[in-house]
Amino acid sequence: MHDVKYLLENYDLAAARLESRGYTDLGWLAELAEKRRVMVGQRDGLRGDQKKVSDSFKLPGTTPEMREELRERSKAIGLQIDAMTAELEAIEADLENRLMYVPNLPDELTPVGPDESGNVVARAWGTPRQLPFKALEHWELGEKLNILDFERARKISGARYVIYRGAGARLERALAAFMLDIHTTEHGYTEILPPFLVLEQCMRGTGQLPKFREEAYVATDEMFLIPTAEVPVTNMHREEILDAKDLPLKYAAYSACFRREAGSYGRDVKGMTRVHQFQKVELVKFTTPETSEEEHQKLTADAERILQRLELPYRVMELCSGDIGFSAARCFDLEVWLPGQQAFREISSCSNFKDFQARRAGIRYRPAPGEKPRFVHTINGSGLAVGRTVIAILENYQQEDGSIVVPTALRPYMGGLEVIR
Numbered sequence: 420m421h422d423v424k425y426l427l428e429n430y431d432l433a434a435a436r437l438e439s440r441g442y443t444d445l446g447w448l449a450e451l452a453e454k455r456r457v458m459v460g461q462r463d464g465l466r467g468d469q470k471k472v473s474d475s476f477k478l479p480g481t482t483p484e485m486r487e488e489l490r491e492r493s494k495a496i497g498l499q500i501d502a503m504t505a506e507l508e509a510i511e512a513d514l515e516n517r518l519m520y521v522p523n524l525p526d527e528l529t530p531v532g533p534d535e536s537g538n539v540v541a542r543a544w545g546t547p548r549q550l551p552f553k554a555l556e557h558w559e560l561g562e563k564l565n566i567l568d569f570e571r572a573r574k575i576s577g578a579r580y581v582i583y584r585g586a587g588a589r590l591e592r593a594l595a596a597f598m599l600d601i602h603t604t605e606h607g608y609t610e611i612l613p614p615f616l617v618l619e620q621c622m623r624g625t626g627q628l629p630k631f632r633e634e635a636y637v638a639t640d641e642m643f644l645i646p647t648a649e650v651p652v653t654n655m656h657r658e659e660i661l662d663a664k665d666l667p668l669k670y671a672a673y674s675a676c677f678r679r680e681a682g683s684y685g686r687d688v689k690g691m692t693r694v695h696q697f698q699k700v701e702l703v704k705f706t707t708p709e710t711s712e713e714e715h716q717k718l719t720a721d722a723e724r725i726l727q728r729l730e731l732p733y734r735v736m737e738l739c740s741g742d743i744g745f746s747a748a749r750c751f752d753l754e755v756w757l758p759g760q761q762a763f764r765e766i767s768s769c770s771n772f773k774d775f776q777a778r779r780a781g782i783r784y785r786p787a788p789g790e791k792p793r794f795v796h797t798i799n800g801s802g803l804a805v806g807r808t809v810i811a812i813l814e815n816y817q818q819e820d821g822s823i824v825v826p827t828a829l830r831p832y833m834g835g836l837e838v839i840r
Contacts, residue, residue: 420778421518427452436524439531439740447517455510462503469496519629523775525740526749528712532739538752539739544723545732547756547763552819556759557810558690561587563821564839567691579680579694581806586839590812590825591698593832594805595673598700598725602802606721608671608702613651615675616642621654624780626746626772634679636695648672648701649799653776656705660792661784667706667714671802674699690810692764697806704798705782708774711796712749715771719751722767722802728828731811732756734763748773751800755807759814766807769800 426433426448434445472493476486525531530539561567566587572580583591602608622628622643627635627650636644645651652672661668680693691697702721706714719735726733738750747770754763774794777783783792816824823839830837 420775421521421524422774422778423448423452423514423518433524436740437522440522440525440743441533441741442522445521448514451510451514451517455507455514458503458507458510462500462507465496465500465503469493469500472496516629519623519779522745523626523743523748523772525743526771526773529743529749530737530739531741533741534739535742537739538742539737541735541737541751543732543734544727545730545756547732548758548815550758550817554758554761554814555817555821556690557757557813559759560813560817560821560823561690564823566590566839569690576695579688580696581691581694583809586833586836587809589833589836590809590829590839591805593829594808594812595698595700597728597829597832598802598805599671599673601725601728602671602700602702602721606669606671606724608669608721611648611652611655611670611672613645613648613655613672613674615645615651615677617645617651617654618642621650621657621780624657625650625653625776626779630745636677636679644677645674646678647676647699648674649703652701652703653782653797653799654780656780656782656795658781659783661705661782661795663707663784663786666784666795667704667710670703672701672703674701691806692810694806697804699804699806700802702769702800702802705784705795706798707784707786708793708796711771711773711798714796715749715751715769715798718798718800718802719753719769722753722769722800725803725808726753726755726766729808729812729826730828731808731815731826733766744768744770746770746772746775748775753803755811757811757814758817764807764810766811767801767803770798772797772799 437445472489475489530537566585568582568584572582599610603610616638619628619641627646635646638644652670676697676699678695702718704714704718733753733755736752736754738752743750750768750770752765753767755766757764773796776797777794782795784795785792812826813823818824825833825836
């Protein structure tokens with residue numbers, strides 16, 4: 420959600436930033452705001468007229484006939500006020516509904532670009548592995564080792580699901596535990612296990628609704644399966660006023676995630692890259708506007724350290740204005756190297772939403788006792804997407820005989836297993 424006052428007072432700047440991310444339809448805002456301003460003035464004028472009529476009742480020499488006439492005039496003005504108030508409420512509802520579809524303003528630090536071609540490599544870690552044999556892709560490896568079963572998953576749930584089995588299931592579980600341990604014991608996050616069903620207002624609060632309704636799974640008329648733990652964790656503090664001394668709040672949540680992936684196509688539908696159900700460890704922060712840039716950088720570094728500990732080569736992409744997500748003001752994608760695909764693929768997206776989600780969800784903090792509450796800034800990122808980390812391990816640690824070496828850091832979580840055969 421946006422601060423309408425800010426948009427109107429900085430209209431040209433806001434319109435230019437939104438245009439840089441492909442949103443060009445802001446003209447309605449000034450028209451609706453002006454219509455609202457005029458009507459509020461007219462209603463206030465009518466209220467003044469009604470007060471004058473009311474005051475006339477008390478004037479000396481006012482006869483019963485005059486009072487009856489004044490009573491009728493007051494009633495007529497009241498009807499006008501009621502009609503104008505209803506129209507104003509309709510304008511407010513229209514304004515709020517339209518604002519729900521307006522994406523966040525790109526941060527001043529976000530590179531300007533039309534699409535992913537404008538993204539910038541911020542840094543890289545490790546050397547992309549070039550294997551001395553023909554590298555297989557993760558689905559080939561998983562099926563050969565009998566640790567990933569796509570056909571039986573299709574029989575159960577349809578296309579784009581997977582069954583982990585044996586060492587594959589153990590690997591998925593081990594990664595989630597490894598990530599949570601690192602983030603809680605080394606990075607200072609509080610572990611959260613959230614509900615996987617949320618109310619519609621929670622989806623609105625984080626920006627999934629109304630724009631992305633077609634990608635969400637609706638469980639009931641009022642409940643949605645979460646597309647990410649960002650939704651329930653952010654809404655833990657919906658309509659709360661936090662204490663500044665408690666900020667930043669840092670949460671690490673493991674959850675299943677459910678997405679229709681309605682717009683995806685091509686090679687991503689093969690294997691586990693884009694499935695309808697997957698698991699993820701999500702990092703969420705609530706912080707002050709003054710520290711949000713620093714905390715965003717720290718969160719991104721926290722996600723990077725998981726890849727470093729697993730010795731998986733990756734690069735950090737700073738997304739341009741035309742490629743950042745709907746709610747994000749600034750975003751870094753971590754892209755891990757996959758030898759089987761001979762490409763870098765996204766494994767985490769770390770976003771600073773500034774006060775965009777906080778306005779929608781009513782999350783504020785009080786800077787000091789007695790001071791007026793301000794909106795917090797929210798930040799989140801995958802730390803990491805577990806299924807995609809499984810993909811990266813299978814492809815980077817594959818051997819010529821089709822076996823998979825277990826990364827050293829992960830072996831204690833795998834019961835000491837060193838090789839998956």
